[in-house]
Amino acid sequence: MWNVKRGIETRRITAVFVSLLGLFAALSKPARAGEAPPPAGIIVSIRGNILEVQPAWLTGHQRLMIDEKTKFVEELLTPVRRVPIGTRMVVFGSNNPKEGLTGFYMIAGDLKSQGFGAKLSGIMQSQWGSYWGGVVKSVRPLVLTDDDGKDITTAHLQAHVVHFDKAASVSELLIGTKISYVSDRTQGGIHHCTSIGLTSSPGKAGVLFATVVANAGRKLTVIPRFGSTPVDITVPASCKVQRQVTLDADAIKPGDTVSAWGVPMQGRDNNGLIAFAMMRGKKLFPIASNEAGAPDRNVTGVVKYLSPFTLTVDKGPLPVYVTGQTPLVDFAPASASHLHKGDMVMFVVSKTSTGILSARYILVDASPIIAFASAG
């Protein structure tokens, strides 16, 4: 029976090690939905206090609930050599009598808030292995002074970055954002999050589906599709604006040229692409333009079969999995100045250092795309 009352320290350690082991677990055996919760995923929808997340290596989605007590942190990776002397941190790794201590994963910050409230004393053991910690005395070699004043030297490092947590805001949550989470799981399957970590990414771009409330030229006020509080979005001159035109799927026939944007199927026995969007002709889905260098995510081919839907691409037949909400679309020019109250719009936004949302791209008449996952 799943024990929802386990201590936060165990959960945190579990999350850390499951992070490391997840990939290997996925390669050996895809997990069934309902097994132990994975700690990381990509937000595919936000509705009220509920986040729908596509876990990194599970079939199906998981539902996370946040409340006023949920802590939001942004995870920053800092090379070991740049960690300030005096930083308090914990190393997870192995303790081999012959080779000494080897660090696999290192985490720093306000340890109490991360669940490591216990005293750091020598080499400690959890069900997942050894860990030790203290205040950084030197980084070459990595020497930590524990709470008893004893120096502990990490002889070998298999990881060369330290994970720092920086306070973040709930407003950082955008569809497409990759997050990790520490949660209590109810029997019913919902995950009540005590902590959510946002993975840092260049530009912090994310997708926001919203309804326009007001248009003041270079500033739009919108209500997010799954929220109720108005949000302002600036629209710089460089922002590209298009209108989505939905096509009839019955119009697609064998021999037609079709483009698809999506994510490759994963797992040893799987082959093909899960389509987030499809377009007639050779096209690139606009918000995937920054993935142009990832040919396995954007394909163009000739329809070989309708059932199962298969494209003939350069490398041969490619099964394309069309979800129930995969749009078949084309794009028409549009202008932000023509946006009106009530228009349904998809934004690709970046968040500036001052917290302002700035639109990179706007797609008018877009509906939320199922399983949007910018990072795969």
Next chain:
Amino acid sequence: MLLAAVMSILTSTPATAAPDHASSVVMFHNDKSRTGWYRHEKVLSPSTVNTKSFGRIWSKDLDGDVMATPLCVAGMTIGGSTRDVVYVATNNDSVYAIDASSGGIIWGPKTLGPSLTNAQFTGASYGGGHYGITSTPAIDLASNTIYVAGLVQPGIKQQAKAWALDLTTGAVRKGWPVTIKGTYLGRKFDAGQILQRGALVIDRGRLFLSFGSRQDLPDWHGWVAAVDINSPSHPVTVFTPDPQADGGGIWGVGGVAVDDAGSVYAVTGNGEYDIPQGGHDVGQCVLKLRIKQGKLTFSEKPVDYYVAPNYKFLNSTDQDLGGSAEVLLPTLKGSSTPHLLLTAGKDGCTYLINRDNIGKIIARTRLYGDPNDHYLTEIRATPAYFEDGKGHGYVVVTGYDPGPTGCKGVTALRVTSSPGGPAKLVKQWTLPTPLTQPSVPEVSSNGVDNAIVWVTERFRDDHGALDAFDAATGAKLYSSDENGNRDSFGSPNSFTCPSVARGRVFVGTGDGVVAYGLLGDKR
């Protein structure tokens, strides 16, 4: 005792080849009121159900996950042989007819697909699961037909279909399948958005289907559809409780229920509610629908719907009202509210509703969960109903976490009232310890005697258990975990319901179907 029980059913088997209507299980929870009361059980009783004499008698791996409750036709003649036949539908869009005594396949798989892969269903990039027939079919013995509904994707578009199959051969009836489509208040039914989890029901020549979402992935809208089974080419009539906003999923495994007057009842999950603002959305509501001039209609009048007063909070915390569907209780004589509906929510509360004035709730009572907790998923199982020899009626409600009045796992409540007063529920018994993800309960009895409550549990180590409790006292009679090597089953599913028929209990699993019965029963 065992011999007597077996002889009893042997002598009760009709000599003719016609199926035994009374002791067959032809739809989810036994009837269109969804009572979950099988009152023709002559073999299984509190004295015969125990670890020594009762256990797993066969299991059968099928071509897909079984989310549907197995149905059973007693005394079915196929190929010149008369026997009890179990009908099982799988997520591979297949249907099987299986010999209830041996587990031998009589016909099947009758595959109606192609079903949807995980990738097509939610865009999941892992796993080889399928979504096909996810609801419990309905059988019409008069026409020797089983109706099933499922998702298919023959090309780019996903479709929701209903089929009529010959019970004897599995052949698809002429004029079928029917593709579900239609529009309600401008909202068009979109098969790409839905999961058809609610059990089917037949009433007055119509097949009713209900639909929820796929994990609330946007866009989605709940739906009810009605198919004219005598003229399947006639347009399907549809209704959505949230035509203007996302939500209103009718996802409880019980589907909709139908009363003797033909009114259709549904309970919705999270979604907008904006009737007072002039809208038409009724998320987190109990609804009474009617068929008028061949179409599903909803009056939007308070007498025909109840909205949870805290629906905004329920929405924000995903505490669906509609997870348990509804059960229509038999007339409570002597009460000012004789026509009752009972439902229950993820919030852990039961909702006792007056069907004659739905908006005026009779009682909301917390059974399970901590009221101070904000993330409850307590009750997602259709309650069951049964009566004892004193003329008293009871409801049985399963739930997850202990409640403030000590309810754990399974709770039985007596349905009663003071003379001329409104109905009320009075707790009779509950379990001493919680169960792990208890299923929809089913009650078997021989008339009003020997009542047993049947529940399955779903454990996180991928094994399931079948439990039996004395319905009069709550005393545990049997758990397959007590002899796990012999009796437990693997890959349990959520929100399932065991079915009981003529001395056997059938459980759908992630691998197929498992049957339990008296270990010496050679029928």
